[in-house]
Amino acid sequence: MSYLFKTRSEATQLKPASPEEQQQKIEDVRQLLGDLPTEMPSFLSDGTIRRFLWTKSWSTEQAAKALKEAVKWRRQFKPEKICWEDLPGIENEARRAYIPDYLDKNGHTVFVVMTSLKSFTSTKERIKQLVYNLENMAMDSEDAQEENVIWMCNFRGWTLSSTPLWETRESLHIIQNYYPGLIRTAILSNPPKIFESFWKMVKHIIEPTLQEKLKFVYSDNSESQRIMADMFDMDKLESAFGGRNTASLDIIKYAERMRRRDQLRGASKKNINDNISSPNQE
Structure with missing residues (x-):
């Protein structure tokens, strides 16, 4: 490989x-x-x-x-109505895919996916969570003059059952057709040997412009280490990607942050209830 x-x-x-x-x-x-x-x-x-x-x-x-x-x-x-409380099992699922509280060195939004962590929800619910995250990243990118998201996937420990092919196809369809122009760089970290066969299946459904943004990196490869150090503050970057941050996601603080973002998007339960009780409100 x-x-x-x-x-x-x-x-x-x-x-x-x-x-x-x-x-x-x-x-x-x-x-x-x-x-x-x-x-x-x-x-x-x-x-x-x-x-x-x-x-x-x-x-x-x-x-x-x-x-x-x-x-x-x-x-x-109706992606604009999805809020934190709408996502079943989100306390576990957020650890699999989340928007960290740091940016890259150029101020771009970062999105982290830990593919090997076991999910306890259905594919349908995982797609819903993906869309929820995409809505948040689109909000972050509203004033950007170029692609604004660094998408990082950790594949250490990944197996074929970690990412069903149908889910991958649907996810790529949504990203490429309904949220284009978000991803600046997609980092695929430490894919195992078995990933090669999966990659051959999905490569042809990834648009050429998105393929050109992919970077495969490995923890034991010096060039990969240089790439990550050039892009990130290594004290903030997760250890799974070669950084020095060994802390796990604080789900309580993360939930609070995402609920505040829901309010900014007008998608929080409070905002929705307010609109229902005040139908004539502009």
């Missing part, structure tokens, strides 16, 4: 537009969307439209088409 030791090149950068050109394209897309921005003003923000334009090489027609598909999905899934 020596090919995995090679870190991939940085994602091919799309030709940047000037701020004025970007804003004009955003307005052009908004015109193509008709009444949809009125229906979903929070989702169809400048930040969201900009992200879809990035991934469509600044084609307004393609971005508008992709956004319309995302709107259809959001009408059914």
Whole structure:
């Protein structure tokens, strides 16, 4: 599996537009969307439209088409309403996938996935949790002028049963079609030998632009260690990724932080109840 030791090149950068050109394209897309921005003003923000334009090489027609598909999905899934209390077994599941309280050295949001930790919920509920996290990362990326998320997966101890193929396919579909332009770099840490066969199955469903953002790193590889040290404060980075932080996730503090974020997103139970009791509230 020596090919995995090679870190991939940085994602091919799309030709940047000037701020004025970007804003004009955003307005052009908004015109193509008709009444949809009125229906979903929070989702169809400048930040969201900009992200879809990035991934469509600044084609307004393609971005508008992709956004319309995302709107259809959001009408059914209602991701903006998911809050911490909606996620069964979240105390355990959050340890498998969470947004830590540190950023990388360039100020990008970090998302951590511990694939080998056993899940006690269904695939459907894990997809729901993924969407919940994606909504939070999208909120963090609202004002970003480039991809803003460093996605880190620890594969030490991973087996084929850790990540069912259907779940992987569905997760990639949601990330690539409904939350494009979020991931700046995806770090796959310490994949075992058995991961090679799984990788061959899923590689073809990963879009080329996302494949270019993948970095395979190994704890016992000096080049991998250099990559991680260049990107992160090693005192904050989890030991699973070669950092010096051996503390486990404090689930009580994490729950408090996520509930505060739910309020900012307008997705907390309190906000929802307030809206129900005040139907005429703007």
